[in-house]
Amino acid sequence: MLLNHPTTLLAEITHRCPLHCPYCSNPLEMTRADGELTTEDWTRVFTEARELGVLQLGLSGGEPLVRPDVEALAAHARAVGLYTTLVTSGVGLTRPRAEKLREAGLEHIQISFQDSDDAAADHVAGMSAVPQKRSAAAIVRELGFAFSINVVLHRANIDRVGDMIEMAASLGADRLELANTQYYGWALENRNALMPTRAQVDAAADIAEAAKGRHRGRMQIVYVLPDYHETYPKPCYGGWGKHYLMVAPDGRTLPCHGATHITTLRFDSVRDRPLRWIWEESPAFQAFRGDAWMQEPCRTCPRKAIDFGGCRCQAFALTGDATNPDPVCTLTPLRTIIDRAVQDAAGAHVYRFRYLSLEPQRV
Amino acid sequence: MTLTATSVPVLWRLARLEFDPVRKQRVLLYPEGVVLLNDTGAAILDLCDGRRSIGDVATILGERYHREVVDDVIEYLSRLADQELIRVA
Numbered sequence A: 001m002l003l004n005h006p007t008t009l010l011a012e013i014t015h016r017c018p019l020h021c022p023y024c025s026n027p028l029e030m031t032r033a034d035g036e037l038t039t040e041d042w043t044r045v046f047t048e049a050r051e052l053g054v055l056q057l058g059l060s061g062g063e064p065l066v067r068p069d070v071e072a073l074a075a076h077a078r079a080v081g082l083y084t085t086l087v088t089s090g091v092g093l094t095r096p097r098a099e100k101l102r103e104a105g106l107e108h109i110q111i112s113f114q115d116s117d118d119a120a121a122d123h124v125a126g127m128s129a130v131p132q133k134r135s136a137a138a139i140v141r142e143l144g145f146a147f148s149i150n151v152v153l154h155r156a157n158i159d160r161v162g163d164m165i166e167m168a169a170s171l172g173a174d175r176l177e178l179a180n181t182q183y184y185g186w187a188l189e190n191r192n193a194l195m196p197t198r199a200q201v202d203a204a205a206d207i208a209e210a211a212k213g214r215h216r217g218r219m220q221i222v223y224v225l226p227d228y229h230e231t232y233p234k235p236c237y238g239g240w241g242k243h244y245l246m247v248a249p250d251g252r253t254l255p256c257h258g259a260t261h262i263t264t265l266r267f268d269s270v271r272d273r274p275l276r277w278i279w280e281e282s283p284a285f286q287a288f289r290g291d292a293w294m295q296e297p298c299r300t301c302p303r304k305a306i307d308f309g310g311c312r313c314q315a316f317a318l319t320g321d322a323t324n325p326d327p328v329c330t331l332t333p334l335r336t337i338i339d340r341a342v343q344d345a346a347g348a349h350v351y352r353f354r355y356l357s358l359e360p361q362r363v
Numbered sequence B: 001m002t003l004t005a006t007s008v009p010v011l012w013r014l015a016r017l018e019f020d021p022v023r024k025q026r027v028l029l030y031p032e033g034v035v036l037l038n039d040t041g042a043a044i045l046d047l048c049d050g051r052r053s054i055g056d057v058a059t060i061l062g063e064r065y066h067r068e069v070v071d072d073v074i075e076y077l078s079r080l081a082d083q084e085l086i087r088v089a
């Protein structure tokens, strides 16, 4: 099979984070500081990534700014020709650090906001972070970075989507991503408490659509639909192992960040192997390339060229077999799993917050 | 946004044109996105400096390729304008 050049690398440089969002996509078993790749490891990975064809780099976490070497990493990324985004909570983005990042050639900063309502935002983050986020936003604007805001939508905040759009506009964002929660990791544990109703989802989509036109040319609005309420699954990032790769804090390299939950795959580490070998030859990247792995109805479905059978991580998480169709698809009997989850979520539930210090319980 | 021959197109200020030595191809980089450009596309974008109109761009390229290209230029830029990668100066 002729292999694509990957375009995007997400570098999750740490799992450490001062916030405790219950929808965090990090795995439940997080890597501790002493297990993280070093500065030299990361710069080598960025050089190898560019040689492999990667153009876009996301420096992410956890909260990437807990590492003191983000500036050095950004400078190296720029030197090898990557376009770099820092994906941050805003906590720790002080003016001196932002200035150093600007000098290093970092181009784009994405700050997550939990809500437009400050008290609700603090509740979800498990700490008071709003003032730091607002001041970070002002610094990002002032220093002339490309500036995105990301808000993860869930049952308790989705009704305020209109306010969130106004908040992002007033903070001067160039882009606003309104992303409905995807249920992996912590979010899957908290699915019942997070899932909005169909009516909430539809109302929010209408508001976002109307706002797109209003803000056109100043702020780009991207609304990511929640797949549980769709007829067909989301396309898997252009296909497994086709455009995207992600390196976890401990060096394990995955086709996407949901893949960590597929416990039947073994992910090779950049500590042991060159990135090119992992991309071209590692079993995990080969696993779901093309369509030979597919089961029915995907194998003979014309939509397989559009959605690639949906999300492998979701198929695994919900059915125990990553070669199944994504249960979101209404063409498979597995869809009853999703319908039942939507029903179960109707009603009151409480979150479990994300704490690095606690061993996760599974109940 | 509808583009015409008199529109003056300019690249989004947050997007930049680069040459990728790995693909040996021109690319457009911007927040959360990449466009891999073919030679004609890159030639069009190189001329979009925020001063030339689409008509001006088409005249220059028309001379280079010895044919009428204004409709092709409008179509190409409109696709990028839909994604807000091209704006009107």
Ligand code: SF4
Binding pocket: A234, A235, A236, A237, A240, A255, A256, A257, A258, A259, A310, A311, A312, A313, A314
């Ligand atoms: S497998 Fe799922 S999480 Fe991974 S890239 Fe595909 S859709 Fe996204």
Ligand code: SF4
Binding pocket: A232, A233, A297, A298, A299, A301, A302, A303, A304, A305, A307, A308, A309, A310, A325, A326, A329, A330, A331, A332
């Ligand atoms: S059957 Fe498979 S390929 Fe067809 S729409 Fe459903 S998930 Fe996609």
